[in-house]
Amino acid sequence: MATAAATAELYLNGGSDRDGEVLERVQPAAAVAERQTTGASMMEQLVPEITTHALTYLDFPSLCRLSMTNSLMRRAANDDNAWKALYHKDFTLEQDNITPVNGWKAYYAATRAIMNVNAEFFNIIRERSLSAMGRLWLNADYVKCVHASGELFTRYYSCYLFILATSFEF
Secondary structure, rough: HHHHHHHHHHHOOOOOOOOEEEEOOOOHHHHHHHHHHOOOOOOOOOOOHHHHHOOOOOOHHHHHHHHHOOHHHHHHHHHHHHHHHHHHHHHHOOOOOOOOOOHHHHHHHHHHHHHHHHHHHHHHHOOOHHHHHHHHHOOOOOOOEOOOOOEEEEHHHEEEHHHHHHOOOO
16 A cells, blocks of 8 residues: 555656656646545636636537536536627627627527527428418417518418418518
Protein backbone atom coordinates (compact mmCIF):
# COMPACT_ATOMS: atom_id res chain seq x y z
CA MET A 1 0.00 0.00 0.00
CA ALA A 2 2.88 2.35 0.81
CA THR A 3 4.42 1.64 -2.58
CA ALA A 4 1.17 2.55 -4.39
CA ALA A 5 0.89 5.76 -2.41
CA ALA A 6 4.51 6.67 -3.15
CA THR A 7 4.02 5.94 -6.87
CA ALA A 8 0.84 8.02 -6.94
CA GLU A 9 2.65 10.91 -5.23
CA LEU A 10 5.51 10.73 -7.74
CA TYR A 11 3.00 10.58 -10.62
CA LEU A 12 1.02 13.55 -9.37
CA ASN A 13 4.16 15.61 -8.86
CA GLY A 14 5.71 14.72 -12.22
CA GLY A 15 8.35 12.42 -10.73
CA SER A 16 9.71 9.14 -12.05
CA ASP A 17 9.00 5.49 -11.42
CA ARG A 18 11.42 2.97 -9.89
CA ASP A 19 13.24 2.47 -13.20
CA GLY A 20 14.02 6.18 -13.45
CA GLU A 21 11.51 6.69 -16.27
CA VAL A 22 9.81 10.09 -16.04
CA LEU A 23 6.08 9.76 -15.63
CA GLU A 24 3.62 12.03 -17.45
CA ARG A 25 3.00 15.29 -15.61
CA VAL A 26 -0.55 15.76 -14.42
CA GLN A 27 -2.41 18.42 -12.50
CA PRO A 28 -1.11 19.17 -9.01
CA ALA A 29 -2.68 17.14 -6.22
CA ALA A 30 -4.32 20.28 -4.78
CA ALA A 31 -6.24 20.92 -8.03
CA VAL A 32 -7.40 17.31 -8.20
CA ALA A 33 -8.46 17.37 -4.55
CA GLU A 34 -10.32 20.67 -5.05
CA ARG A 35 -12.25 19.30 -8.03
CA GLN A 36 -13.12 16.14 -6.10
CA THR A 37 -14.44 18.10 -3.12
CA THR A 38 -16.49 20.55 -5.19
CA GLY A 39 -17.65 17.96 -7.74
CA ALA A 40 -17.38 20.59 -10.46
CA SER A 41 -16.47 19.57 -13.97
CA MET A 42 -14.05 21.53 -16.12
CA MET A 43 -17.00 23.13 -17.96
CA GLU A 44 -18.53 24.25 -14.68
CA GLN A 45 -15.25 25.84 -13.56
CA LEU A 46 -15.08 28.17 -16.56
CA VAL A 47 -15.76 31.88 -16.24
CA PRO A 48 -19.46 32.51 -17.15
CA GLU A 49 -18.54 34.62 -20.19
CA ILE A 50 -16.47 31.76 -21.65
CA THR A 51 -19.26 29.27 -20.96
CA THR A 52 -21.80 31.55 -22.68
CA HIS A 53 -19.49 31.95 -25.67
CA ALA A 54 -19.07 28.16 -25.91
CA LEU A 55 -22.85 27.70 -25.80
CA THR A 56 -23.30 29.98 -28.83
CA TYR A 57 -21.97 27.11 -30.97
CA LEU A 58 -24.83 24.81 -29.94
CA ASP A 59 -28.04 24.37 -31.89
CA PHE A 60 -31.54 24.54 -30.39
CA PRO A 61 -31.92 20.83 -29.42
CA SER A 62 -28.40 20.67 -27.96
CA LEU A 63 -28.92 23.79 -25.84
CA CYS A 64 -32.20 22.36 -24.52
CA ARG A 65 -30.58 19.01 -23.72
CA LEU A 66 -27.68 20.71 -21.96
CA SER A 67 -30.12 22.60 -19.73
CA MET A 68 -31.41 19.28 -18.44
CA THR A 69 -28.05 17.92 -17.24
CA ASN A 70 -27.67 19.74 -13.91
CA SER A 71 -28.48 23.02 -12.19
CA LEU A 72 -25.24 24.77 -13.20
CA MET A 73 -25.67 23.84 -16.85
CA ARG A 74 -29.35 24.82 -16.70
CA ARG A 75 -28.32 28.26 -15.45
CA ALA A 76 -25.70 28.54 -18.22
CA ALA A 77 -28.08 27.26 -20.93
CA ASN A 78 -30.76 29.75 -19.86
CA ASP A 79 -28.38 32.69 -20.22
CA ASP A 80 -30.01 35.41 -22.31
CA ASN A 81 -26.87 36.01 -24.37
CA ALA A 82 -26.72 32.37 -25.48
CA TRP A 83 -30.33 32.55 -26.70
CA LYS A 84 -29.71 35.89 -28.41
CA ALA A 85 -26.78 34.36 -30.31
CA LEU A 86 -28.89 31.34 -31.24
CA TYR A 87 -31.72 33.61 -32.42
CA HIS A 88 -29.36 35.55 -34.67
CA LYS A 89 -27.82 32.34 -35.97
CA ASP A 90 -31.17 30.68 -36.78
CA PHE A 91 -33.29 33.65 -37.83
CA THR A 92 -31.90 37.14 -38.42
CA LEU A 93 -29.45 39.76 -37.25
CA GLU A 94 -31.87 42.56 -38.07
CA GLN A 95 -33.41 42.57 -34.59
CA ASP A 96 -30.15 43.14 -32.75
CA ASN A 97 -31.27 46.47 -31.30
CA ILE A 98 -34.43 45.16 -29.58
CA THR A 99 -34.74 43.88 -26.04
CA PRO A 100 -37.48 41.23 -25.79
CA VAL A 101 -39.73 41.76 -22.78
CA ASN A 102 -39.57 38.13 -21.66
CA GLY A 103 -35.97 37.53 -22.72
CA TRP A 104 -34.35 36.00 -25.79
CA LYS A 105 -35.25 32.42 -24.88
CA ALA A 106 -38.99 33.19 -24.95
CA TYR A 107 -38.53 35.31 -28.08
CA TYR A 108 -36.67 32.45 -29.77
CA ALA A 109 -39.39 29.96 -28.78
CA ALA A 110 -42.17 32.24 -30.10
CA THR A 111 -40.36 32.89 -33.39
CA ARG A 112 -39.64 29.17 -33.82
CA ALA A 113 -43.32 28.34 -33.16
CA ILE A 114 -44.45 30.89 -35.76
CA MET A 115 -41.99 29.53 -38.30
CA ASN A 116 -43.23 25.97 -37.66
CA VAL A 117 -46.91 26.98 -38.06
CA ASN A 118 -46.10 28.91 -41.24
CA ALA A 119 -44.29 25.89 -42.68
CA GLU A 120 -47.24 23.64 -41.78
CA PHE A 121 -49.69 26.12 -43.34
CA PHE A 122 -47.79 26.27 -46.63
CA ASN A 123 -47.48 22.47 -46.71
CA ILE A 124 -51.26 22.22 -46.32
CA ILE A 125 -51.76 24.73 -49.14
CA ARG A 126 -49.33 22.79 -51.33
CA GLU A 127 -51.13 19.50 -50.58
CA ARG A 128 -54.59 21.10 -50.91
CA SER A 129 -55.83 19.30 -47.82
CA LEU A 130 -59.07 20.79 -46.49
CA SER A 131 -59.20 18.42 -43.53
CA ALA A 132 -55.69 19.48 -42.47
CA MET A 133 -56.63 23.14 -42.95
CA GLY A 134 -59.68 22.60 -40.73
CA ARG A 135 -57.40 21.26 -37.97
CA LEU A 136 -54.86 24.07 -38.33
CA TRP A 137 -57.16 27.09 -38.37
CA LEU A 138 -58.64 28.41 -35.17
CA ASN A 139 -62.39 27.83 -35.11
CA ALA A 140 -63.47 31.24 -33.79
CA ASP A 141 -65.65 34.14 -34.91
CA TYR A 142 -62.74 36.57 -35.17
CA VAL A 143 -60.80 34.50 -37.74
CA LYS A 144 -60.15 36.43 -40.95
CA CYS A 145 -59.05 35.27 -44.38
CA VAL A 146 -57.69 37.65 -46.99
CA HIS A 147 -57.69 36.47 -50.58
CA ALA A 148 -54.88 37.56 -52.91
CA SER A 149 -57.45 39.77 -54.67
CA GLY A 150 -57.90 41.70 -51.40
CA GLU A 151 -61.34 40.28 -50.61
CA LEU A 152 -61.80 39.85 -46.84
CA PHE A 153 -63.75 37.00 -45.24
CA THR A 154 -64.49 36.93 -41.53
CA ARG A 155 -65.44 34.06 -39.21
CA TYR A 156 -64.08 30.58 -39.49
CA TYR A 157 -67.02 29.11 -41.41
CA SER A 158 -66.92 31.83 -44.11
CA CYS A 159 -63.20 31.33 -44.58
CA TYR A 160 -63.60 27.57 -44.75
CA LEU A 161 -66.38 27.86 -47.35
CA PHE A 162 -64.28 30.29 -49.36
CA ILE A 163 -61.34 27.88 -49.34
CA LEU A 164 -63.67 25.01 -50.25
CA ALA A 165 -65.23 26.98 -53.12
CA THR A 166 -61.90 28.07 -54.58
CA SER A 167 -60.30 24.65 -54.05
CA PHE A 168 -57.18 26.34 -52.78
CA GLU A 169 -56.64 28.31 -55.98
CA PHE A 170 -54.83 31.32 -54.61
